[in-house]
């Protein structure tokens with residue numbers, strides 16, 4: 001593990017992690033490729049490699065996975081991925097998976113089984129295990145306020161004790177599970193697609209702030225925490241446990257239900273006066289705005305659960321219209337932001353590539369710079385990347401799907417748009433908080449596109465006027481599209 005931070009007791013947040021030196025934006029606070037435990041979510045066992053957690057599939061052209069010939073539960077890109085997982089833990093659990101077949105244990109049960117088996121087989125060094133034991137569980141609060149969750153923990157502990165045939169007490173296994181519940185990170189691909197859960201005891205010391213100074217990401221099995229703001233030596237490292245683009249009441253509810261605390265950061269102290277909550281000047285009262293928000297969130301849930309992307313699009317557009325009709329809803333206030341994200345996903349699924357492009361341009365120009373101030377924010381980087389991929393798709397003209405009248409009206413030079421967006425993304429890399437494999441893909445795509453221009457006798461770096469005009473047209477496209485929304 002490489003770290004520029006050390007744990008220490010805080011006044012009111014239990015243990016926390018503190019910087020040992022000044023850390024610049026984009027630099028690693030912490031990096032490790034040794035999880036205490038990491039497992040895929042059950043549905044992802046089928047389509048994601050259990051060795052590299054999808055990294056090679058995403059960026060290195062791996063298309064088919066091979067199942068472990070013994071248990072048939074886990075799958076791998078190649079021998080290297082298989083051998084890594086075998087050494088880490090699969091050699092200990094494979095026979096148990098075989099016995100349980102066709103049943104597959106849920107992710108938390110598989111994770112705790114790994115911890116028990118690795119512990120019994122002395123795969124953890126003592127200091128690593130001691131750090132794990134120091135982690136908060138909130139077991140009392142779970143028992144007192146969430147009987148269902150507590151019963152689930154006890155039942156899983158009992159089953160894991162039986163499957164593992166270990167002499168670790170059920171009570172200890174239950175405490176491992178409570179630690180997992182509270183301290184695991186969402187294991188995501190380098191493009192932030194959730195595939196499983198990951199626990200690292202040191203990283204788990206990082207407390208939450210809605211005004212976070214760091215972000216967590218993964219590059220395969222490597223976990224990194226990067227500074228998204230300059231951090232001074234001795235300052236506490238904070239990440240966000242929840243989506244901080246949400247208004248105060250939602251953040252507060254999520255933090256108290258899942259993590260048992262009230263956030264006291266400067267943003268939360270502003271309550272409904274913070275940017276995330278604010279509305280445009282309106283004569284509507286708070287109750288009426290709250291009712292609209294609830295109605296729209298229900299519509300969004302219904303759209304998310306709908307398997308037909310065309311029906312989802314209709315529902316999402318109707319939800320957006322409801323927000324627009326209030327004349328009070330900024331496009332950067334939730335759930336407007338999420339509605340647009342979902343709309344882009346549904347439009348892609350429905351092969352409405354031109355319309356998806358228009359929405360992704362609005363997000364790139366009008367939404368992300370407000371809600372993610374730093375251009376190197378991983379979500380902003382990922383959104384820019386998906387806009388570029390869409391522009392490349394439209395540029396290559398390989399199936400634009402359903403035509404979009406507004407897109408057609410603007411007639412952009414997609415080649416130049418691609419180059420301009422890519423070169424901006426390349427410039428942002430110095431302070432970008434993203435995985436190395438993602439960054440390498442950005443560089444290699446830029447090189448390819450730039451090379452293609454040069455092969456055609458063009459030098460885009462010298463086409464500043466044309467590029468400026470294309471970027472202004474993107475702005476005009478976003479403006480017109482929002483007027484019609």
Ligand SMILES: C[S@@+](CC[C@H](N)C(=O)[O-])C[C@H]1O[C@@H](n2cnc3c(N)ncnc32)[C@H](O)[C@@H]1O
Nearest residue numbers: 013014015135136183204205206207208259261
């Ligand atoms: C993942 S753990 C972080 C490490 C933890 N402080 C510890 O000592 O193990 C999450 C727990 O830390 C505490 N915590 C994190 N951020 C906090 C905050 N901003 N204010 C108060 N408590 C916080 C809560 O008890 C929360 O359930």
